[in-house]
Amino acid sequence: MEFGIGGGGGSGSGGDHDASDSQRRKKRYHRHTANQIQRLESMFKECPHPDEKQRLQLSRELALAPRQIKFWFQNRRTQMKAQHERADNCALRAENDKIRCENIAIREALKNVICPSCGGPPVTEDSYFDEQKLRMENVQLKEELDRVSSVAAKYIGRPISQLPPVQPIHVSSLDLTMGSFGGPSGLSGGPSLDLDLLHGSSSTVPNLPFQQIVLSEMDKSLMTDIAANAMEELLRLLQTNDPLWLKSSTDSRDVLNLDNYERMFPRGRGHLKNPNIRIESSRESGVVIMNALALVDMFTDSNKWVELFPTIVSMAKTIEVITSGMMGSSHSGSLQLMYEELQVLSPLVPTREFYILRYCQQIEQGLWAIVNVSYDFPQFASQGRCHRFPSGCLIQDMPNGYSKVTWMEHVEIEDRTPIHPLYRDLIHSGMAFGADRWLASLQRMCERFACLMVSGGPARDLGGVIPSPDGKRSMMKLALRMVNSFCTSISTSNSHRWTTLSGMNDVGVRVKLHKSMDSGQPNGVVLNAATTFWLPVSPQNVFNFFRDERTRSQWDVLSNGNAVQEVAHIANGSHPGSCISVLRAFNTSQNNMLILQESCVDNSGSLVVYCPVDLPAINIAMSGEDPSYIPLLPSGFTISPDGRPDQVGGGDGASTSSNTHGNIGTRSSGSLITVAFQILVSSLPSAKLNMESVTTVNNLISTTVQQIKASLNCPSS
Known part of the structure; x- marks a missing residue:
C-alpha cells in the first residue's frame, strides 16, 4: 500500500509530477566535487570553526550555499570527534582488559599457591603474593587507569567513570562451593551454589550503560x-x-x-565483505x-x-x-x-x-x-x-x-x-x-486491550464465576502481569545471566537465580530453569495440545496425572485460543489451589503461561479489587516456527495451511518450544541452592520434555 503526502502524490500522480519529484530528489542529494572537498578540507585544517564571513567567502569561491558550508563543517567536526572517541575508547578498553586480566591471574594464582609442608597458603612476609603488595599494585593500576581516562576525556568531553566490564572467566559450567545446608546437628548437606556465582536479576534497577x-x-x-x-x-x-x-x-x-x-x-557499505x-x-x-x-x-x-x-x-x-x-x-x-x-x-x-x-x-x-x-x-x-x-x-x-x-x-x-x-x-x-x-x-x-475495555461479556464466556465487569478487568490485569513476568524470566538481557547444566540434549537446561523483593512475587530466592527443543509438529498443533485441559495431565508433571476443569473463561482476542482461564484440579489434597492460565497466539508464535494461585487471591481479583499485590511465579511454554521451509509430507501436514490470522507456523515445517519453570527455592534471601535442588529441577524439565514428545508421537532423542 502506498501513501501520499500532503494531499496527493502516490505512485499514480502522473508523469510530470514524477519527473519534477525526481529533479527535487537529485538536488536534495548533492555531492561535492573533488575540488570543493579539497578546498573545504584545507580550510578545516586551518580553522575548524569558520565564522560567518569566512563561510560566505567559501560560498562564493565554491559556488555552494552558505547553509551547505555550515553543515559540511558541522558534519566534519562530528566525524573528527567520533574518530577521536573510537581511538581513545579502544585504548581505554585495552588498558582496562589488561588490568582485569592481571587481577584475575593474580586471584587464580593465589588459589593454587600452597605451602609444601602443611598444604596451606604461604606465610612468608616477602612472598610475591603478599596481600599488601597486591593492594599497592591495585592502587598503581587505578592511577594509571585514571590517567588514561583523563586523556580520553579531552576528546570525549566528559570523564569516564566506568568502562564496559570484561566477562568473567568461568572455570566450569556451574561453579559449586561446599557449604552447610542447615542440616541437623550442623551436618553438611552437600555442595551449595553461591548466589553470587549465578548472575541473576534483582528487584533493583541494573547499572545499565544509558x-x-x-x-x-x-x-x-x-x-x-x-x-x-x-x-x-x-x-x-x-x-x-x-x-x-x-x-x-x-x-x-x-x-x-x-x-x-x-x-x-x-x-558506502564496504564493510559488508x-x-x-x-x-x-x-x-x-x-x-x-x-x-x-x-x-x-x-x-x-x-x-x-x-x-x-x-x-x-x-x-x-x-x-x-x-x-x-x-x-x-x-x-x-x-x-x-x-x-x-x-x-x-x-x-x-x-x-x-x-x-x-x-x-x-x-x-x-x-x-x-x-x-x-x-x-x-x-x-x-x-x-x-x-x-x-x-x-x-x-x-x-x-x-x-x-x-x-x-x-x-x-x-x-x-x-x-x-x-x-x-x-x-x-x-x-x-x-x-x-x-x-x-x-x-x-x-x-x-x-x-479492546477486550479489556469491553464493559461486559456473555455469562457463558465468564463461566458464571466472575460477577462483574470490574472483576473481569481485574483478572485480565492479573493475567497480563503474569505473562509479562514470564517473558522477563526468560530474557537473556545483560542483567539476566544464564548458566548451563549438563542436561538431556545438546541444549541442556539453563538456570539462573534471583532474589525476589518485588511485591508481585513471593519473597525469597527464585530459581529460573528453561530449555528449548525442536519438534516436527506445526506450531498450531503444539499450541492446541498445551491449551487443551483434557491433555494437561500428559505433560504437567506437577498435576500427578490428575485431570483439570476450566471454571472461568475470558476471551482475550479474536482467535479462540487467545483466552484467560481459571483451572481447578480434581482429586488433589489442595482444594484451595487453582491455576491461572493465559494462552495467546498470533502469526509469529504463541504462549501458554500458567501459575498456581490460591482461592482467596483469585476471589480478590474476581471481586474487582486491585490484583497488583497477588504474588505470582509463572511457568509456561513459548512456541514459534522453526524458520525452515515447508516440507511436503513432513511434520503433521501443517505446510498446506493458509496464512490466516492466528494460524501460526504456516511458513514452517516444525516448532521450537521453550519450557520454563520458576521455583521458589527458599523464603530466606540469604539461602543457597544445594545440589539436590539442581538435580530436582533438571529432572523436572527433562521429564516434562520427554512426556511432551511421547504425547505428540515424536522421538525422544
Missing part, C-alpha cells in the same frame, strides 16, 4: 539532523514498491532490493483495532512501549527528550533518545541492544509516521553489533477506531558469536525480529 550518557548541544543538533533525514528515507521506502522491494522467494514477504537501495541511499555481517529487512501492513492517536501515544512512551510488546521488548528506557513536539496530544515533532533490548523468548538467543532516535511526525490529517534510527555510542558497543537503519511505521486512521499500520524493519547485524543451530533458520530468515512479528504482536495486544 545511565552514563550526557549529551551536549552539538549532540542534540546532530541528532535532529539525523532524525529528519531518517524520516525522509522511511517515507520514501514505505511509499515505493518496485524497484526497492522484492517478494521473498521462500515466503513472499517484502524484502529490500539492497542493490537498488544502495543506489538510492549510498552509504565481513562474512559475519547480515542485513535483515522486511515490510508488512495490516489493520489494528486501536485509533492512530492512541498508538502514537503508546509508541512515544517507553513504559507503554514495553507493555505493548512484552514478547519482543525486554527493556526500554527514554534517555533524553531532545524535542517534545507540538502542543497538544499528537506528539508531532517529538524526538527522543532511547535505549531498548529486543528478545526472542528463549535462553538460547541473545538480546539485541539499540540506542535509537525515535522521531514522530504528523504527515497530514489522520496520518502519522514514526521512525527509529540507531545512534551509536562506540563506548557502549555490545557483544554483537546491532545497527538499525531508518525503520518504523506509518499509522493511518480508519473509521470505527481502527488504524492501518505499515511496518518496516531494516537492521544490520554482526554475529560475533555463532547463532545456536536451533534458531539459525528462524533468525536468518528475518522472521525472528522482522516486521511481520512486530505487526502480529501489535494486532494481538490491541485486541487484548
Whole structure:
C-alpha cells in the first residue's frame, strides 16, 4: 500500500509530477566535487570553526550555499570527534582488559599457591603474593587507569567513570562451593551454589550503560539532523514498491532490493565483505483495532512501549527528550533518545541492544509516521553489533477506531558469536525480529486491550464465576502481569545471566537465580530453569495440545496425572485460543489451589503461561479489587516456527495451511518450544541452592520434555 503526502502524490500522480519529484530528489542529494572537498578540507585544517564571513567567502569561491558550508563543517567536526572517541575508547578498553586480566591471574594464582609442608597458603612476609603488595599494585593500576581516562576525556568531553566490564572467566559450567545446608546437628548437606556465582536479576534497577550518557548541544543538533533525514528515507521506502522491494522467494514477504537501495541511499557499505555481517529487512501492513492517536501515544512512551510488546521488548528506557513536539496530544515533532533490548523468548538467543532516535511526525490529517534510527555510542558497543537503519511505521486512521499500520524493519547485524543451530533458520530468515512479528504482536495486544475495555461479556464466556465487569478487568490485569513476568524470566538481557547444566540434549537446561523483593512475587530466592527443543509438529498443533485441559495431565508433571476443569473463561482476542482461564484440579489434597492460565497466539508464535494461585487471591481479583499485590511465579511454554521451509509430507501436514490470522507456523515445517519453570527455592534471601535442588529441577524439565514428545508421537532423542 502506498501513501501520499500532503494531499496527493502516490505512485499514480502522473508523469510530470514524477519527473519534477525526481529533479527535487537529485538536488536534495548533492555531492561535492573533488575540488570543493579539497578546498573545504584545507580550510578545516586551518580553522575548524569558520565564522560567518569566512563561510560566505567559501560560498562564493565554491559556488555552494552558505547553509551547505555550515553543515559540511558541522558534519566534519562530528566525524573528527567520533574518530577521536573510537581511538581513545579502544585504548581505554585495552588498558582496562589488561588490568582485569592481571587481577584475575593474580586471584587464580593465589588459589593454587600452597605451602609444601602443611598444604596451606604461604606465610612468608616477602612472598610475591603478599596481600599488601597486591593492594599497592591495585592502587598503581587505578592511577594509571585514571590517567588514561583523563586523556580520553579531552576528546570525549566528559570523564569516564566506568568502562564496559570484561566477562568473567568461568572455570566450569556451574561453579559449586561446599557449604552447610542447615542440616541437623550442623551436618553438611552437600555442595551449595553461591548466589553470587549465578548472575541473576534483582528487584533493583541494573547499572545499565544509558545511565552514563550526557549529551551536549552539538549532540542534540546532530541528532535532529539525523532524525529528519531518517524520516525522509522511511517515507520514501514505505511509499515505493518496485524497484526497492522484492517478494521473498521462500515466503513472499517484502524484502529490500539492497542493490537498488544502495543506489538510492549510498552509504558506502564496504564493510559488508565481513562474512559475519547480515542485513535483515522486511515490510508488512495490516489493520489494528486501536485509533492512530492512541498508538502514537503508546509508541512515544517507553513504559507503554514495553507493555505493548512484552514478547519482543525486554527493556526500554527514554534517555533524553531532545524535542517534545507540538502542543497538544499528537506528539508531532517529538524526538527522543532511547535505549531498548529486543528478545526472542528463549535462553538460547541473545538480546539485541539499540540506542535509537525515535522521531514522530504528523504527515497530514489522520496520518502519522514514526521512525527509529540507531545512534551509536562506540563506548557502549555490545557483544554483537546491532545497527538499525531508518525503520518504523506509518499509522493511518480508519473509521470505527481502527488504524492501518505499515511496518518496516531494516537492521544490520554482526554475529560475533555463532547463532545456536536451533534458531539459525528462524533468525536468518528475518522472521525472528522482522516486521511481520512486530505487526502480529501489535494486532494481538490491541485486541487484548479492546477486550479489556469491553464493559461486559456473555455469562457463558465468564463461566458464571466472575460477577462483574470490574472483576473481569481485574483478572485480565492479573493475567497480563503474569505473562509479562514470564517473558522477563526468560530474557537473556545483560542483567539476566544464564548458566548451563549438563542436561538431556545438546541444549541442556539453563538456570539462573534471583532474589525476589518485588511485591508481585513471593519473597525469597527464585530459581529460573528453561530449555528449548525442536519438534516436527506445526506450531498450531503444539499450541492446541498445551491449551487443551483434557491433555494437561500428559505433560504437567506437577498435576500427578490428575485431570483439570476450566471454571472461568475470558476471551482475550479474536482467535479462540487467545483466552484467560481459571483451572481447578480434581482429586488433589489442595482444594484451595487453582491455576491461572493465559494462552495467546498470533502469526509469529504463541504462549501458554500458567501459575498456581490460591482461592482467596483469585476471589480478590474476581471481586474487582486491585490484583497488583497477588504474588505470582509463572511457568509456561513459548512456541514459534522453526524458520525452515515447508516440507511436503513432513511434520503433521501443517505446510498446506493458509496464512490466516492466528494460524501460526504456516511458513514452517516444525516448532521450537521453550519450557520454563520458576521455583521458589527458599523464603530466606540469604539461602543457597544445594545440589539436590539442581538435580530436582533438571529432572523436572527433562521429564516434562520427554512426556511432551511421547504425547505428540515424536522421538525422544
